[in-house]
Amino acid sequence: DAKTTQPPSMDCAEGRAANLPCNHSTISGNEYVYWYRQIHSQGPQYIIHGLKNNETNEMASLIITEDRKSSTLILPHATLRDTAVYYCIVRVASGDYKLSFGAGTTVTVRA
Amino acid sequence: KAGVTQTPRYLIKTRGQQVTLSCSPISGHRSVSWYQQTPGQGLQFLFEYFSETQRNKGNFPGRFSGRQFSNSRSEMNVSTLELGDSALYLCASSRGDHWTDTQYFGPGTRLTVL
Numbered sequence: 001d002a003k004t005t006q007p008p009s010m011d012c013a014e015g016r017a018a019n020l021p022c023n024h025s026t027i028s029g030n031e032y033v034y035w036y037r038q039i040h041s042q043g044p045q046y047i048i049h050g051l052k053n054n055e056t057n058e059m060a061s062l063i064i065t066e067d068r069k070s071s072t073l074i075l076p077h078a079t080l081r082d083t084a085v086y087y088c089i090v091r092v093a094s095g096d097y098k099l100s101f102g103a104g105t106t107v108t109v110r111a
Numbered sequence: 112k113a114g115v116t117q118t119p120r121y122l123i124k125t126r127g128q129q130v131t132l133s134c135s136p137i138s139g140h141r142s143v144s145w146y147q148q149t150p151g152q153g154l155q156f157l158f159e160y161f162s163e164t165q166r167n168k169g170n171f172p173g174r175f176s177g178r179q180f181s182n183s184r185s186e187m188n189v190s191t192l193e194l195g196d197s198a199l200y201l202c203a204s205s206r207g208d209h210w211t212d213t214q215y216f217g218p219g220t221r222l223t224v225l
Contacts, residue, residue: 032211043115043201043216044154087154096167097142097210099203101154 004088009106012082018075020105022088025069032091033064034099035073037084044087044101047073078109113138115204115217123223129190132220134202136183142166142207143185144214145177148199160185161207189222197224 005023012018024033032051036044048055048062050071055062061074075082087104116135124130136143144167145157156169160179177187183204189196199221203214 034213036216041199041219041221043203043218046213046215049211049213091211097144097159097161097205097207098156098167098169099144099146099154099214100156101146103153 004090004102006088006105012078012109014080014109014111015077018078020073020086023070024090027068027090033071034089034091036087039084080109083109115215117202117217117220121221124192125225126192128192132187132200134185134217136204137215140204140206141183142205143179144203145187146201192224194224198222
């Protein structure tokens, strides 16, 4: 599986943009980058995914570098409810349908 | 559209007992995956069912089993419970037609083994 590296934790001020980095230097050409988040003791929540183009939805934006070796999840206006563990996952093109979660980044939004 | 539902939400069992957890996927989704989350091991894949057949399996002992019904609802069974089986058990559903299909998670079942 393509390995991802994320910082273990980061703080963000409420109302400001939160930029969450993820390194995936061994990603292959047809592997997607997915982001999920997990608020304490709840099920992971899907945020966004992309292949090589930047993506935006109502929750966040995903910026993938041209060489695809890293990406950034952007929460444009962080709120206290965005406090969670954020997981960056590379979907392996093996067809085995599983998600491989790493340790993620614990994001704390402060008032 | 209703999300993924799991029952029960909380469960307390003793060592040696067995337990069955249930998952109802999003309407129209035919794939159900199960994951175990513990503080020490994080989120780990157990198995995935599609159209009543186990399609993928993680690295868990045979005490962990599952099945899927014709309406895509799935159950997971753990026999001869051990203390280390205490965990949050999560199921996720997807359309299942392609490996890139997004998986949507339920709220989980918190199992405590005493």
